[in-house]
Amino acid sequence: MPESQASSVDKTVIAAIGFGGNIGNPRKTMARALALLDERDDIHIRTVSRLYRTPPWGNTDQEWFHNACVLVETTLDPHELLKVCLDTELALGRVRADRWGPRTIDLDVLLHGDFLSDHADLTVPHPRMTERAFVMVPLADIAPQAVVNLQSVADWSSLVDSEGIEALSRDGDWWLQP
Template sequence: MRADWNEASRVVLAFGSNLGDRLENLQGAVDALFDPRGLRLVGLSPVYETAPVGGPEQDDYLNAVAVADTLLSPETLLERAQGVEEAFHRLRDVRWGPRTLDVDIIAYGGQVRTAPELTLPHPRAHERAFVLRPWADIDPGAELPGRGAVRDLLAEVADQEVRRRDDLVLRVPE
């Protein structure tokens, strides 16, 4: 049976890493997530370097955002994202602590919901320049459900430094 991409939902995923080979970790996540079985890449942002937000003192992160179409349910997409984090030895010992890889579902279609396992859109995305800036790069007209235009939200966090790293490039999976 062929996938009916006309039934797909648009999703936004954010990637972050501040342990190990940060760029390799981000690339590994992109390679592992995007395949013909339910998740098709629409756009991949440039890589940004950012200071950590909250948590203990730690090294800077590399961050990127992907926009994709998916046939997966939000729950199945979350399972896939957590499986990729686990494959990269993600530990959840310290809240907002350092990590080899973080994969967050920022938005799933226009869904707005609060559930213990998954809140949509991501509850802090509107406060994080490291999500909003790369997202605006690949989708300047983007809207965060329930919050408004990404470009307007980005203006509200203009004091957060995000440094675009044009020397670091993520490859689009084939």
């Protein structure tokens, strides 16, 4: 096999995905999304943050959200992982209407190994993630030493306004419970 192909075959990376939702039963929908991802051969759930109840961001005239973050081991490249996330959203009833509006489920690729991209179709690290407590607080549960824009997730988490954010679980096993 040529060297250029060999280096990209079965390379496992750690990626971070943000989860959220505020329509229906977000906890149940997020748990189903995690299960769907974990059923795949090319994605393995490594660790899940606590589940949080968070105030809406952007459009504040809506129900509060449930949010969590997950670290996965994957052989998918960033664009493939994004496609899996979007397909999972669709399978769980996501309808894209208003930006920052209510949603049954939202999956965002936050980080993907050391991959950096600033393209319209995929920006990694996720744009504005360091400004959003609903991302940084759960991400700090599972990857406090990860570096985003030259600063640790733990440091970013300490800088965001986390007022109103409430932990709904003691640990990351909430998605495995009936």
